[in-house]
Amino acid sequence: MAKISTIGVLTSGGDAPGMNAAIRAVTRAAIYNGWNVKGILRGYEGLINNEIKELTSESVSSTIQRGGTILKTARSEEFMTVEGRKKAYDNMIASGIDALVVIGGNGSLSGAQIFAQEYDVPCIGLPGTIDNDLYGTDSTIGYDTALNTIVECVDKIRDTATSHNRIFFIEVMGRDAGFLAQNSAIAAGAEAAIIPEDQTDVDQLEQFISRGFRKSKNSSIVLVSESRKGGGAMYYAERVRNEYPQYDVRMSILGHLQRGGTPSAYDRILASRMGVAAIEALKDGQRNVMIGISNDKIVYVPFNKAIKIDKPIDKELINVLNVLSI
Numbered sequence: 001m002a003k004i005s006t007i008g009v010l011t012s013g014g015d016a017p018g019m020n021a022a023i024r025a026v027t028r029a030a031i032y033n034g035w036n037v038k039g040i041l042r043g044y045e046g047l048i049n050n051e052i053k054e055l056t057s058e059s060v061s062s063t064i065q066r067g068g069t070i071l072k073t074a075r076s077e078e079f080m081t082v083e084g085r086k087k088a089y090d091n092m093i094a095s096g097i098d099a100l101v102v103i104g105g106n107g108s109l110s111g112a113q114i115f116a117q118e119y120d121v122p123c124i125g126l127p128g129t130i131d132n133d134l135y136g137t138d139s140t141i142g143y144d145t146a147l148n149t150i151v152e153c154v155d156k157i158r159d160t161a162t163s164h165n166r167i168f169f170i171e172v173m174g175r176d177a178g179f180l181a182q183n184s185a186i187a188a189g190a191e192a193a194i195i196p197e198d199q200t201d202v203d204q205l206e207q208f209i210s211r212g213f214r215k216s217k218n219s220s221i222v223l224v225s226e227s228r229k230g231g232g233a234m235y236y237a238e239r240v241r242n243e244y245p246q247y248d249v250r251m252s253i254l255g256h257l258q259r260g261g262t263p264s265a266y267d268r269i270l271a272s273r274m275g276v277a278a279i280e281a282l283k284d285g286q287r288n289v290m291i292g293i294s295n296d297k298i299v300y301v302p303f304n305k306a307i308k309i310d311k312p313i314d315k316e317l318i319n320v321l322n323v324l325s326i
C-alpha cells in the first residue's frame with residue numbers, strides 16, 4: 001500500500017453540529033502523526049473545482065464549539081457522474097492528497113465508496129448527520145445536539161398548547177428515519193410519535209386517537225417525522241381538522257433550526273474520538289470503512305454495510321413512549 005503523507009478532509013451533505021469538532025480532530029490527529037492536511041471546501045464540489053487549502057493546527061483553533069462547518073458543505077450532483085469523479089481525482093492527485101476523510105451522511109459515504117472503488121483511494125468516513133440513520137453506529141455526529149434542540153422547542157410549544165387546550169403536530173427532520181421524532185417524543189413527554197419505521201396497515205393517527213388521547217389531558221403533542229413515505233405534520237393536522245372537528249389543532253415545522261447551534265458535549269466528544277480513530281484507521285491500513293460507536297467503543301463499519309442496511313428503531317423505544325403517554 002502506498003505510503004500516506006497528506007490527507008484531505010471534507011464535509012458533505014447536510015451540515016451537522018459537531019462537524020467542526022470532527023475536522024479539528026482529524027486535522028490535529030493527522031498532524032500529530034506527522035502528516036499534512038488539506039481542507040477541501042464545499043464537499044465534493046470543492047474537490048471537482050479545486051477549492052483546496054492547507055490546514056494547520058491553528059486553522060482549527062476555537063472551532064470545537066461552533067455549529068455548521070468551517071469547510072462549508074454541498075450536495076454535489078456532478079460527483080455522481082463519472083466525469084465529475086475524474087476531475088475530483090485529478091485535483092486530488094495534483095494537490096498531493098493520498099487519502100480522504102469524508103464527514104457526512106448516507107449520500108456522502110455512498111460517494112466515497114464509489115470513488116474508492118473507481119480510483120483505489122483510501123477513504124475513511126465519519127458519520128456526520130443529525131438523522132442518525134447510518135447502520136453500525138449507535139450515534140452520528142450532530143444527532144444529540146439536534147435532539148436537544150428539538151426538545152427545547154417542544155417544551156416551549158407545550159406551554160402554549162396547554163394554555164389553549166390544543167393538539168400540536170410538530171414536524172422534525174430525519175429524512176426517512178424516525179430517530180429524532182421517536183426520541184424527542186420520549187424526552188419531551190409527548191403523547192405520540194409518527195415515524196416512517198412504524199408504517200403498518202394500521203393508521204398511526206387512528207392508533208393515537210383510539211388510545212383515548214386527551215381523555216385525561218387538556219393538550220397533546222405529537223412528533224411527526226418528515227417523510228417521503230407518509231404525510232408530514234400538515235397532513236395529520238388537516239386530517240384531525242376534518243375528521244375530528246371538536247379538537248383545536250395547530251402544527252409547527254421546526255425546519256433547519258434543528259441543524260444549527262453549538263454542539264453538545266456528547267457530540268464534541270464523539271466527533272473528537274471519531275476523528276482520531278479515522279487517522280488511526282488510515283495508519284493501520286484500513287480503507288473504505290466508516291468509523292462508528294457501539295457500546296461506547298469505536299468500531300469500523302464497511303461502507304456497504306453503513307449505507308445499505310436500514311438501521312432499525314428499537315421497538316423498546318416505541319413501547320416506552322406508548323407506556324408513558326397514557
Ligand code: F6P
Nearest residue numbers: 014105129130131173174175259
Ligand atoms: O440529512 C440531513 C437533513 O437535515 C434531513 O433531515 C433533511 O431531510 C435534509 O437534510 C434537508 O436537506 P436540505 O438542507 O438540503 O434541504
